[in-house]
Amino acid sequence: MKTIQASLLYFVFLAALLNIGCKENKKENQSETEMVKTESEKNHIEKSAFGETPDGQKVEKYTLSNDNGMEIDVITYGGIITRWTAPDKNGNYEDVVLGFNDLESYFGDVPYFGALIGRYGNRIANGQFSLDGETYTLAKNNGPNHLHGGVKGFDKAVWNAKTENTDDGASLVLTYTSADGEEGYPGKLDVKVTYTLTGDDQLDIHYEAVTDKPTVVNLTQHSYFNLSGDFSQDILNHEVTLNASAYLPVDAGLIPTGELRPVEGTPFDFTEPKAVGKEINADNEQIKRGGGYDHCWVLKETEENLGFAASAYHPRTGRLLEVYTDEPGIQFYTGNFLDGSLTSKNGGTYGKRSGLCLETQHYPDSPNQETFPTTRLNPGDTYSSHTSFKFSTK
Numbered sequence: 154m155k156t157i158q159a160s161l162l163y164f165v166f167l168a169a170l171l172n173i174g175c176k177e178n179k180k181e182n183q184s185e186t187e188m189v190k191t192e193s194e195k196n197h198i199e200k201s202a203f204g205e206t207p208d209g210q211k212v213e214k215y216t217l218s219n220d221n222g223m224e225i226d227v228i229t230y231g232g233i234i235t236r237w238t239a240p241d242k243n244g245n246y247e248d249v250v251l252g253f254n255d256l257e258s259y260f261g262d263v264p265y266f267g268a269l270i271g272r273y274g275n276r277i278a279n280g281q282f283s284l285d286g287e288t289y290t291l292a293k294n295n296g297p298n299h300l301h302g303g304v305k306g307f308d309k310a311v312w313n314a315k316t317e318n319t320d321d322g323a324s325l326v327l328t329y330t331s332a333d334g335e336e337g338y339p340g341k342l343d344v345k346v347t348y349t350l351t352g353d354d355q356l357d358i359h360y361e362a363v364t365d366k367p368t369v370v371n372l373t374q375h376s377y378f379n380l381s382g383d384f385s386q387d388i389l390n391h392e393v394t395l396n397a398s399a400y401l402p403v404d405a406g407l408i409p410t411g412e413l414r415p416v417e418g419t420p421f422d423f424t425e426p427k428a429v430g431k432e433i434n435a436d437n438e439q440i441k442r443g444g445g446y447d448h449c450w451v452l453k454e455t456e457e458n459l460g461f462a463a464s465a466y467h468p469r470t471g472r473l474l475e476v477y478t479d480e481p482g483i484q485f486y487t488g489n490f491l492d493g494s495l496t497s498k499n500g501g502t503y504g505k506r507s508g509l510c511l512e513t514q515h516y517p518d519s520p521n522q523e524t525f526p527t528t529r530l531n532p533g534d535t536y537s538s539h540t541s542f543k544f545s546t547k
């Protein structure tokens with residue numbers, strides 16, 4: 154009896170709580186900006202207009218923030234993170250991701266700053282793969298190869314957005330339907346990406362997708378971090394750790410050769426924190442191919458669901474970024490192709506190696522490499538991938 158009473162009380166309490174939450178949403182929805190508040194997790198989300206695409210689609214900006222002072226701007230164009238503030242050792246929050254102030258700058262040929270990448274993060278050799286005896290030809294947008302989903306990948310799509318209250322607080326839920334045949338991929342793919350900023354400066358990203366035909370999927374997030382908060386500096390003094398004892402060597406077109414090569418004794422050993430610049434110009438064939446680091450590391454299996462994958466630490470500011478994931482690989486890219494031709498948010502330019510990317514993913518070219526973990530998705534199954542970026546200071 155007591156249990157029933159307790160359950161009833163709990164129910165009434167929950168209903169009251171939900172009702173308060175709804176009222177708050179409703180009230181705020183009527184105004185220009187939408188606020189979703191979850192007191193328990195101390196985070197909230199605010200919405201504002203961010204312009205229009207050339208074909209007239211409206212783009213919105215959602216600002217995810219918590220009570221510590223972290224703010225993350227996500228736009229519905231490409232699901233792009235345009236701004237992300239993180240604390241330094243004195244508690245100052247500064248923007249630590251490369252990007253632009255205005256929407257127009259994201260059109261055209263930009264190196265995927267902050268974007269959601271799909272259907273396939275990274276390269277597929279010769280823009281081609283076979284499934285069940287059928288060959289599919291993809292857009293070739295990187296020499297002879299296919300990169301990051303093609304000419305119009307998910308980074309250039311306008312996503313639908315809504316906010317949602319979850320156990321972890323207010324989340325931004327982005328959805329996009331990629332038509333059968335888009336950029337050459339088979340199957341209609343329904344994609345959902347959930348961004349949740351927690352009360353302890355952690356951004357959780359959950360990717361899900363379902364298809365109506367067998368296909369391949371490999372989603373990731375392409376933020377370029379510069380933990381100094383000063384985009385005129387390079388990232389060579391950042392100390393990086395990668396939880397990997399092997400990496401995937403590549404050919405001249407940056408396609409993995411299929412080998413899993415031990416990092417030990419090579420410039421690719423980041424098992425202990427190491428300054429990015431220490432061996433980035435080493436006389437090493439693989440380093441030369443990437444013009445620096447531009448490779449996928451094979452993450453060690455961990456006990457946890459979400460295992461430690463990587464960290465980056467900036468000594469002067471004390472900023473520490475940790476990456477956790479359930480993916481088997483991480484592309485560590487040191488912004489080698491940035492060349493100063495793009496104007497930064499503070500009016501300077503993004504020079505060579507002014508940002509580093511830690512892209513959690515399945516291995517590049519998996520659809521053509523039988524020994525790699527599969528990226529195949531069948532109808533009836535749900536693609537699920539989870540990554541968390543956590544900021545703190547040290």
Ligand code: BGC
Pocket residue numbers: 264265275407447448484486490510512
């Ligand atoms: C790739 C680089 C590429 C960059 C921007 C990274 O994920 O590994 O080779 O230049 O994305 O496209």
